[in-house]
Amino acid sequence: MDRLPTMIFKRLAFGVLTLVIISLIVFWGVEALPGDLAQTILGQAATEENTAALRAKLGLDQPAYVRYLDWLENVLTGNLGESLASGRPISELLSARLGNTFFLAGVSAVLAVPLALFLGVVSVLYRDRWVDKFISISTLSAISFPEFFIAYILILWFSVEYQIFPSFSRISPDMTLWSKLNAVALPALTLTLISVAHMMRLTRAAILNVISAPYIEMALLKGLSPWRIVVRHALPNALSPVINVIVMNLAFMIVGSVVIEVVFVYPGLGQLLVDAVSNRDVPVVQASVLIFASAYVSLNLLADVLSIVTNPKLRNPK
Amino acid sequence: MHNFWPALIRAPMSAKIGILIIAFNLLAAVFAPFIAPYGETQTVGAPWENGFWDASAPQHNPPTLLGTDHIGRDILTRLLYGARNTIGIALVTTFLAFAVGMSLGFLAATLRGWVDQVLSRSFEVIMAIPTLIFALMILSVLGTEIHVLIVVIALLDSTRVFRISRAIAMDVEIMEYVEVSKLRGEGLWWIIRREIMPNTLPPLVAEFGLRFCFVFLFIAALSFLGLGIQPPSADWGSMVRENAQGIAFGIVIPLIPAAAIAFLTVGVNLVVDWFLQLTSSIRPGR
Numbered sequence: 132m133d134r135l136p137t138m139i140f141k142r143l144a145f146g147v148l149t150l151v152i153i154s155l156i157v158f159w160g161v162e163a164l165p166g167d168l169a170q171t172i173l174g175q176a177a178t179e180e181n182t183a184a185l186r187a188k189l190g191l192d193q194p195a196y197v198r199y200l201d202w203l204e205n206v207l208t209g210n211l212g213e214s215l216a217s218g219r220p221i222s223e224l225l226s227a228r229l230g231n232t233f234f235l236a237g238v239s240a241v242l243a244v245p246l247a248l249f250l251g252v253v254s255v256l257y258r259d260r261w262v263d264k265f266i267s268i269s270t271l272s273a274i275s276f277p278e279f280f281i282a283y284i285l286i287l288w289f290s291v292e293y294q295i296f297p298s299f300s301r302i303s304p305d306m307t308l309w310s311k312l313n314a315v316a317l318p319a320l321t322l323t324l325i326s327v328a329h330m331m332r333l334t335r336a337a338i339l340n341v342i343s344a345p346y347i348e349m350a351l352l353k354g355l356s357p358w359r360i361v362v363r364h365a366l367p368n369a370l371s372p373v374i375n376v377i378v379m380n381l382a383f384m385i386v387g388s389v390v391i392e393v394v395f396v397y398p399g400l401g402q403l404l405v406d407a408v409s410n411r412d413v414p415v416v417q418a419s420v421l422i423f424a425s426a427y428v429s430l431n432l433l434a435d436v437l438s439i440v441t442n443p444k445l446r447n448p449k
Numbered sequence: 450m451h452n453f454w455p456a457l458i459r460a461p462m463s464a465k466i467g468i469l470i471i472a473f474n475l476l477a478a479v480f481a482p483f484i485a486p487y488g489e490t491q492t493v494g495a496p497w498e499n500g501f502w503d504a505s506a507p508q509h510n511p512p513t514l515l516g517t518d519h520i521g522r523d524i525l526t527r528l529l530y531g532a533r534n535t536i537g538i539a540l541v542t543t544f545l546a547f548a549v550g551m552s553l554g555f556l557a558a559t560l561r562g563w564v565d566q567v568l569s570r571s572f573e574v575i576m577a578i579p580t581l582i583f584a585l586m587i588l589s590v591l592g593t594e595i596h597v598l599i600v601v602i603a604l605l606d607s608t609r610v611f612r613i614s615r616a617i618a619m620d621v622e623i624m625e626y627v628e629v630s631k632l633r634g635e636g637l638w639w640i641i642r643r644e645i646m647p648n649t650l651p652p653l654v655a656e657f658g659l660r661f662c663f664v665f666l667f668i669a670a671l672s673f674l675g676l677g678i679q680p681p682s683a684d685w686g687s688m689v690r691e692n693a694q695g696i697a698f699g700i701v702i703p704l705i706p707a708a709a710i711a712f713l714t715v716g717v718n719l720v721v722d723w724f725l726q727l728t729s730s731i732r733p734g735r
Contacts, residue, residue, distance in 0.1 A: 149577045156578075160590045275662065275714035277669050279689055280707035283696050291699040298697050386579040390670050394693075404582075405674050408589040416589040423582045431577065 138439050146432035153424045154206070157417050158199050211418040216410050221418045224403065229422065231302060232392070232399035235315050236384040239322035243384075244377055247327045251334025251373075252366075255342065256357055266331065273328030278387065282321045282394040289317060300397040318395045322387060326380050337372040341365045371442040378434035382427045456727065464723030470716025478536045481529040486511040489530045490681045492521045497692075497700050500524070515705055519692050524705055530683040531706060536713070538599060538678065539665040545603035546664070547657060550610025555641045555649075557611070558618035569615070572608040580605050580667070585676070593676050598668070606664055613656050617649045624648075651728040658721035662714050669710050685710050 193201070205212070211221035254266045273281075290298040296316040306314070341347065342365050350360050366373075389401030396402070400419055407415035457468075477484065487493055493513055499506040500516035515524035557565040575583075584601055591597045621627065627644050635643075671677030672686025680687060688706035696703055 145573075149574050152574050153578055156583075157586065160586055271715065271718055272711070275718050276711040277666055277673070277686075277707060277714075279670075279673055279693075280704070280711050283689075283693075283704055283707060286696050287699070287701070287704070291697065382579075386581060389581060389585075390673065393674055404585060405676070408585050408676055411589055411592075413589060416586055420582050420586045424578050427579045427582070428577055 135439065139436055142432065142435050142439065146428060149428050150425060153428065154203060154421065155199070157421050157424075158202055160413070160417065206418075206421065212414045214407075214412055214415050216407075216412045216415070221415055224415065225400065225418060225422065227304070228398055228400045228403050231397065232385065232388055232401065234302075234311070235318055235322070235388055235392070235397065235399060236381065238312065238315055238319040239326070239384050240381055242319060243323040243327050243330065243380070246323070247330035247377075247380075248334055248373070250327065250331045251338065252361055254331065254335045255338045255361060255365075258339075266335075270328040270332050273325055278321065278325060278390045279394050281324055282317070282391060285317050285321055289320075298395070300395040302398060315397070318388075318391050318397055321391050321394075322384055325387060326384055329383075330376050330380050333376040334369070334373050337369040337376070338365050340372075341368045344368075371438045374441055375434045375438040378430055378437060382430035382434070385426050385430070386423060460723055463719045467716045467719030467723070470712060471720065474532055474536060474713045474716070477529050478532040481533045485523075485526040485529045486513075487523040487526040489526065489683055490522065491526070493517055493523045494521050496521050497695055497702055516702055518688065518702060519695065524688075524702060527683040527688055528685070528706060528709055531685045531688060532709070534678055534682050534684040535665070535669065535672075535686070535710075538595065538684075539661060539668055542599050542603045542606070542664050542668070543657065543661045545599065546606040546660060547610050547653075549604065550607035551614045551653070553607070554611045554614030555618050555645055557615045558622050559637060559641055559645065565615075568611070572611050575605070575608050576612070581670070584667075584671070588671075588676055593679065595678065598671070598677060602664060602667060606660060609663075610656070610660060614649065614653060617652055618645050621645050621648045651724075655721050655724040655728060658717050658724065662717050662721075665717075666710070666714060 209222055211225065213220055214224060217224075250266060254263045257263050286298045289296045297314060298317065300314045300318055302311055302314045338361065342361075347360060347364055350364050355364075388397075388399060389404065391397070392399040392401040393405055400422065404416065404419040404423070406412075407419065457465075460468075493509055494507055494517050496517065496519050498513060498517040498521070501512075501514050503516075506513075506516065513523045513525065515528065518524055518527060553568055557568045584605060587601050588597070591601070622645060627640060630640055630644050668677055669684075669686035669689075672684050673690045675687075675690060677686055678684040680691070685706040689703045692700070692703040692706075
């Protein structure tokens, strides 16, 4: 029985290693700037003294490993530095936006996960019939269409033609939950449409994979109803890959929200990151990349650990 | 290649449609300057004039079939030149990604040992970081010139190519004919080129289609965010971005380049699906 803890431990170790390497890459990103950061910030016209002063302020006169450890310590204690563009502390900029991004991803997940599981099961039940064909066509289009295409079609329908939902998702802490939901309706719907196709396709594949097993044929020969076979016999064994798919999609939603936040001018982390990249506000980019990457890596880690735990084959080693 | 034409004739309808879509886009990209009614950056009329669907739109000679953009340039012209830039850059990037990913993947599969370990582990870490986030960080440091864009995206994408080409080459590498050529004393390069490469190509061609779609959508997304191909060059992602404000007034112009992106990706995916079916029937179990 000691195989399971070992596997989980290995996976956790890899996750932590990944996070450390990400932090190194993020840190190195600033190191790799041509010239040095102080020069870049102040421009060519800066005087020697100004550059030296800023260099000392940013700690650029220290060796690289010292600065990395300092920086890491600061990041871990929540001190993310100041934005070059606005001079405000980055943690202040991030806190509200991080909540908004998680809110959007959460609403989309609540819509998308049950829908994807339901559609996945339906498409297995009606395999090779018109439902299945219809679902595979919509999957193909959801995979092929750029996010903003889907988003603008939804805007055109729901906000220009019928004026049900706003096309700009302004959101603030003092809004009621209902008006918040109204504001994120279209971005959440877009994220749902994009991720449902992917999740459903993998759910379908996972169940189909199980269905070709001999015990399913046995159940079929016993004369069980198709619904019972899928729900009672196939689903528990397909659970491990399906859970994996769901958690990976949550990770995908947090990252995938970048483009969608820009489309709907939603005040989330993605919008902040994109603005910071175009202003070359490197400290803000560093902080948001670190948050996005850690959220993504942690969720993927969770997905793998869950799929190890829920895999019946690994639970009872021979 | 000798059984390519019969296979094409027997191909399902969806694959034929896909091939037509791809051919149509490639022709538009190659012959853009000859087909386009106006110049790439030429202003033709007022902003956001409607196209053929609106009979009351102002008439021009030659006609602006698809209307005009936010500063009055002909959408059809911009689309044609955009095909050139968007598809061209995506193709170059995908080729570069395959050149890097395939050579490293084949090397790892043939040499095994520490080369394989080092390459596989480091690529695994890179793949654990979301591509868009990684790319945004690098672009914020290096700037968004076109060659930087191509190299960054190609290198990030080559990790995926590496993984699949290594996996496929691993299967081929254990075959007897590779063993024979090793015993015969052939060199590493010869084995990779003459024994492994021909036998891994069919699945890799399908992968090329998928990677192309990914890179194409990725560049479009970056351009849409204003971080990809820079104006005044026409490109489909930036065209959506430039005209995006119009959507709130019910102007459908930003949907045209977005639809063009979707159209090409659907076409490539249709062909890839067909190709995957073909190669899976050749090689059972893959």
